[in-house]
Structures are given as structure tokens and as C-alpha cells.
Amino acid sequence: MIYLYGASGHAKVILEILEQQGNKVAGLFDDNQALHSLWEYEVNRYAPEWNSKITGMLIALGNNRARRQIAEQLNVPFIKGIHPAATVSGRAVLGNGTVVMAGVTINADAVIGRHCIINTNASVDHDCILEDYVDISPNVALCGGITIGEGTHIGAGAVVKPGIMIGRWATIGAGTVVIRDVPDSAVIVGNPGKEMIRK
Structure with missing residues (x-):
């Protein structure tokens, strides 16, 4: 299943790209405790136990340093x-x-x-x-x-x-x-x- 890390405006653009590629997005992760959904997609807090469900991920964060930090922490397959x-x-x-x-x-x-x-x-x-x-x-x-x-x-x-x-x-x-x-x-x-x- 495909997930995004990040649930802000940048995630909206990436969600639509994946939709138009014909990919089904299972949900999103975000560290903001107040976020629970983006459009019809559920937003969760990431934890390593999610890894077994993730077949592909994109980091939907516009900040370059934050994107690197998250990428280096996650042990999941990334897609384009x-x-x-x-x-x-x-x-x-x-x-x-x-x-x-x-x-x-x-x-x-x-x-x-x-x-x-x-x-x-x-x-x-x-x-x-x-x-x-x-x-x-x-x-x-x-x-x-x-x-x-x-x-x-x-x-x-x-x-x-x-x-x-x-x-x-x-x-x-x-x-x-x-x-x-x-x-x-x-x-x-x-x-x-x-x-x-x-x-």
C-alpha cells in the first residue's frame, strides 16, 4: 500500500499525481496531532509497526532538510x-x-x-x-x-x-x-x- 509522509498543501499535489497515475493511496502520516484527515484520506502518526503495510512511500514535505531527515529515518521503499x-x-x-x-x-x-x-x-x-x-x-x-x-x-x-x-x-x-x-x-x-x- 502507498502512503505519503506529510499532509499539507504539498501533499494535495502529490495525492492528485498518484491518483492520475492510477495508484491507490492508503493514507498519510503527519506529526501534527491535530490532523486526522486530508480530503477522504486518513492521517495517522507514523510508527515502525506500519512498515509491514507500506509497499511505497513519498515524502510530501517541501522543506528540503525536513525531507532528508524523514527519508533517513524511514526504512520503507520509496516510489516516484x-x-x-x-x-x-x-x-x-x-x-x-x-x-x-x-x-x-x-x-x-x-x-x-x-x-x-x-x-x-x-x-x-x-x-x-x-x-x-x-x-x-x-x-x-x-x-x-x-x-x-x-x-x-x-x-x-x-x-x-x-x-x-x-x-x-x-x-x-x-x-x-x-x-x-x-x-x-x-x-x-x-x-x-x-x-x-x-x-
Whole structure:
């Protein structure tokens, strides 16, 4: 049986993806004691005794660090969620736990890690490499040959030019145009993108 971990707005999108894939979702888990249902789906607190019932799971949490923490704690099989209205090359590779929303295009020889989010209408061009726990927001354009390190978040509508390397756990602000490489943990904003200096 398929379950989601997380029962917020992000879970709603993933539920509909799984429904449209023809998968039956048995229920959801969430740590919020006040949540008991989402639509017609029951929400429970996760405990290891559930493991024998779980044949597939997706983590429906938008926060990259929280998604990694939960993934590392659970000993369950993870699946992929790919919306039928996404276009994914047969030569692309997607890791388990990754979700791909409606309108996404993923082109040839793109390699996408585990537990990534490729959100609505984003474009991932040829030969891009996205490491685990990367979050690509709606309407992002990743040109060819880009490498994005673990846990990085790319904000809505950002554009990254070809061949750029973006480090681990970086943040690219919404609408940013990235024209040069980005170090680990940097926060980049603007057009052209510049690193914010933290005080």
C-alpha cells in the first residue's frame, strides 16, 4: 500500500499525481496531532509497526532538510510520482522519492537524485545533474549541462544559464538569473544574480 509522509498543501499535489497515475493511496502520516484527515484520506502518526503495510512511500514535505531527515529515518521503499502531463525523456534518470509536477519538461540524459521536487512547468534541459533533495520551484528554467548540489532550492521563475555549477544547500531567489557558479550555502538574488552578504 502507498502512503505519503506529510499532509499539507504539498501533499494535495502529490495525492492528485498518484491518483492520475492510477495508484491507490492508503493514507498519510503527519506529526501534527491535530490532523486526522486530508480530503477522504486518513492521517495517522507514523510508527515502525506500519512498515509491514507500506509497499511505497513519498515524502510530501517541501522543506528540503525536513525531507532528508524523514527519508533517513524511514526504512520503507520509496516510489516516484510523475504527473501524466509532464514530459520526461526516456533517457533521463530519476531517483526514488522524487516527484514531478504537471507541465514539467525533463530532457535527455538529465540525472535527478532521490527525493527531489520538480515543480509545475519547470524545465530541466539535457545533461543536467540534480543531487538528492533538490527543490526546483514552478517555472524555473535550467539550461543544459547544469549541476545542482544536494538540498539546494531554486526559487520560482529563476533562470540558470548553461554549464553552471550550483553548490550544496544553496538558495536561489525567485526570478533570479544565474550567470556564474554558486558556492555551497550561498543565497543568490537578482538579475544578474549576486550573492547576499549575511550580516
